[in-house]
Amino acid sequence: MDAKKIIDSISTEFPDSISNTLIDSDIRISAYVSASDVVNVCKYLKDNLQFDHLSCESVVDYIDRDELENVYHIASYIHPVVLTLKAILPRDNPEIESIVEVYWNANWYERENYELFGVKYINHPDLRHLVLPEEMLGEWPLRKDYEGFPQNTAKNLV
Amino acid sequence: MGEVNQKEKKVDLRKAQSPESIPGVMTTTSNAISDFLKKTPAQDFINWGRKNSLWFMTQPMGCCGVEMIATGCAHYDTDRFGIIPRNSPRQADVMVISGYVTKKYLPALKKLWDQMASPKWILAMGDCSISGGPFYQSYSTVQNIEEIFPIDVYIPGCPPRPEALLEGFIQLQKKIEAKKDKGSEY
Incomplete structure (x- = not known):
């Protein structure tokens, strides 16, 4: 299973939802996926292309484009290829289907993305705050327009 | 006449507070004894005892916590100053804030502080607890602790360094001896 074969396989299986495929090297490939089809793509990757685990799930805030990108790093213990899947979400009401049913370890990643960026994961088994205190929900501190930083308020500057 | 009335009122109050009071026997509280002792030279002796038994709570909160534990270990021998690490807030006299205080951890820290028995003192160890340190402009750091x-x-x-923490403890001992500490009111 090499990079080219994987890209061709998902492109032919999901011609409508996979776009902007890129082969960086033999072991790194990336693709954009439409937000509505993420779970189906992940199921296909896991069942047919031996991508057996999710390495990371994160969110990037592109404030200029008024978009959030949900980034999945999906890898395999059988072949060396790491796939970077990106799904574009609107910034004012970001919602995406949860992939916990496919990759169970997405649970806490999605909770963290929820408390830091406010991405709502539909059908997540337990979507609540993870590390931050519950009162900070709604502030979304890792978004670029967050302004709750304490600015020069410390008296004991060393 | 007014004075007499006031005295009677005080007596009534005392009776109301302790219904089993015996006539002719004056009752008092430990707070009253403590307040009385603070005005006498006996307080110097008490403070001498307090300053030589500064048991601190092993409550590491960051990388400073490692230095705090190292201070409590045998190499620095803090026992010669009466400084011993304790695991429970009930047994401790000193709380060392040894790291950044996040908004989520602050309620737990307050609870630990409330659990400690008075007299108690508190040290801010490291840049993080003093001003925020490297996490100065973080969204979840509590400032002005x-x-x-x-x-x-x-x-x-x-x-x-552990020597610096030890020096901090010695400064606290000097403050207690000079009755200038914030832990007890004079």
């Missing part, structure tokens, strides 16, 4: 806790000694450093 001295508005929340009565901090006696600030120990700068990132992290401070």
